[in-house]
Amino acid sequence: MTSMHGGDIAVIGAAETDELGVLPDISMIELHAQAALNALRDAGVAPADVDGLATAGPLGIEVAHHLGLTPRWVDGTSVGGSSFLLHVRHAAAAIAAGAADVVLITHGESGRSGTGARAYARGPASLTGQFEVPYGALAPYSTFTVPALRFLHDRGMDATDLAEVVVAQREWSSRTPRAMRRELVTADQVLAAPMVAYPFTKDMCCVVTDGGGALVLTRSDRAADFAGGERAIYLLGSGESNEATLVSQMEETTRFRAFQRSSAEAFATSGLTHADIDHLMFYDAFAHLPLYMLEDVGFVGHGESGAFVREGHTRPGGRLPMNTNGGGLAYTHTGMYGMFAIQEAIRQLRGEAAAQVPGLTTSFVQGVGMFFAASASLVLANRRP
Amino acid sequence: MSDFLTPKATPETAPFWAGAAEGVLRIQQCDACGRHYFYPRRFCRYCHSTDVRWTTVSGRARLDSYTINHRPLRGTESLSPVIALVQLEEGPRMLTNIVGVEPDPANLVLDMPLTVDFEPRGDMTVPVFRPASTGSAEGTR
Numbered sequence A: 001m002t003s004m005h006g007g008d009i010a011v012i013g014a015a016e017t018d019e020l021g022v023l024p025d026i027s028m029i030e031l032h033a034q035a036a037l038n039a040l041r042d043a044g045v046a047p048a049d050v051d052g053l054a055t056a057g058p059l060g061i062e063v064a065h066h067l068g069l070t071p072r073w074v075d076g077t078s079v080g081g082s083s084f085l086l087h088v089r090h091a092a093a094a095i096a097a098g099a100a101d102v103v104l105i106t107h108g109e110s111g112r113s114g115t116g117a118r119a120y121a122r123g124p125a126s127l128t129g130q131f132e133v134p135y136g137a138l139a140p141y142s143t144f145t146v147p148a149l150r151f152l153h154d155r156g157m158d159a160t161d162l163a164e165v166v167v168a169q170r171e172w173s174s175r176t177p178r179a180m181r182r183e184l185v186t187a188d189q190v191l192a193a194p195m196v197a198y199p200f201t202k203d204m205c206c207v208v209t210d211g212g213g214a215l216v217l218t219r220s221d222r223a224a225d226f227a228g229g230e231r232a233i234y235l236l237g238s239g240e241s242n243e244a245t246l247v248s249q250m251e252e253t254t255r256f257r258a259f260q261r262s263s264a265e266a267f268a269t270s271g272l273t274h275a276d277i278d279h280l281m282f283y284d285a286f287a288h289l290p291l292y293m294l295e296d297v298g299f300v301g302h303g304e305s306g307a308f309v310r311e312g313h314t315r316p317g318g319r320l321p322m323n324t325n326g327g328g329l330a331y332t333h334t335g336m337y338g339m340f341a342i343q344e345a346i347r348q349l350r351g352e353a354a355a356q357v358p359g360l361t362t363s364f365v366q367g368v369g370m371f372f373a374a375s376a377s378l379v380l381a382n383r384r385p
Numbered sequence B: 001m002s003d004f005l006t007p008k009a010t011p012e013t014a015p016f017w018a019g020a021a022e023g024v025l026r027i028q029q030c031d032a033c034g035r036h037y038f039y040p041r042r043f044c045r046y047c048h049s050t051d052v053r054w055t056t057v058s059g060r061a062r063l064d065s066y067t068i069n070h071r072p073l074r075g076t077e078s079l080s081p082v083i084a085l086v087q088l089e090e091g092p093r094m095l096t097n098i099v100g101v102e103p104d105p106a107n108l109v110l111d112m113p114l115t116v117d118f119e120p121r122g123d124m125t126v127p128v129f130r131p132a133s134t135g136s137a138e139g140t141r
Helices: A028-043 A060-067 A080-097 A127-131 A148-154 A159-173 A187-192 A220-225 A227-231 A257-270 A288-296 A305-310 A338-350 B014-022
Strands: A009-016 A052-055 A073-075 A102-110 A195-198 A210-219 A233-242 A280-282 A362-369 A374-381 B026-030 B052-056 B060-069 B082-088 B093-097 B113-121 B124-131
Touching (some): A009 A080, A028 A210, A028 A227, A052 A060, A052 A080, A060 A073, A073 A080, A080 A102, A080 A338, A080 A362, A080 A374, A102 A338, A148 A159, A148 B060, A159 A288, A159 A305, A220 A227, A233 A257, A257 A288, A257 A362, A280 A288, A288 A305, B014 B026
Parallel strands (some): A280 A362
Antiparallel strands (some): A102 A210, A195 B060, A233 A374, A362 A374, B060 B082, B113 B124
């Protein structure tokens, strides 16, 4: 019997849009389509073979119709940038259950240019409209960031620890031609950059871009039917969890329990331990998030995240390479970055990354969505256990 | 001030907003487990009892965390740039603005005591907080 975990489900196609960055001449829905067609080509899968589709942003049926598909399984789970990690997990369950055979997961967003984008409105009677918006808590840079000062304060850390995350990730992006920000920087330069929302300077905030990506999943024992099966990447484990849709209602300001819950399930279902993980993709809309994740996912102890990054363990040559495309801080961030975190994990595991780390077999992808609301975790590997 | 900054009450939150309009901070307390909670619900967020009531709280809080927004979106320039998380003396946390103080980190020390104040947003009134040492809650920013 096929399981959703343990390597029974494979990613056989993965691709991004032709370009990332500032793309005012292509609409959101066409970014979905271009990424989808690129991923299907990568997989060697004909559109007619797709019988499952998952997406976030537009409705799944909108993307399906645009591509001329009539899937028998559609998932529109929409929890911000982590959505695509949940889609992988949900698609794996659907495939294992026989509800779909070949699932296409798409992302496309004109986050920079707004071309063909959907209006994003929050009503004044929504919880956000009543309890956050009246205080000017609108832009992610002034809202998602609010807990960070307390996180740093309680650990004896400061803004330099945020800057060191940027420094480390620029070492990766400097080797990645498709990355938006590729200049090497020092912590002092990051701290001296224009202030966006204290204590976050511009470099500690993600880039804002247009682009997309897509994935194709099927049963591992069917992977060989398709050209992409030769480079299949396997889902070993996964988890998802949630907490507050208002930043102010996190259970604790200095840790995100949803990271703890979803990552614990991903480890449990994969049968792996932290020591088995070779590579991290930790969703970084802002520089505090990898620090939360390193501690909440359990790769370091309480209060050790800053030193871990500063000492170089996540940089090229370090023992736990993290955000090897440069992350949302440097590579790209369309608004929902999770798809790109998965794409880089797959490139690394296939041995096709721009800043390739030698000898990888496993990657842990940790997503966050809707500020501190949603969490999802994936354990991926380039061989079946 | 822009319309989008004006909250709109629901049946569940109306007593909170009516309190703010009267210059009092009113939240809910559970009679079954005794805990205060926020935001408003028809049931206790901790024990799910529906035996809950509205109560006026002290208005005292401490500064949990904050950002100072240097890039206010259009229509929000008149607000305090200090977007803060405060913890009420009774336990719940809420998002707010810190007023009555220059928006400088030197003036915004974590854990500093705060007291509630109120500001208009369109035809509504919202609770904000000021350092407890800067005088009465009657003042304005």
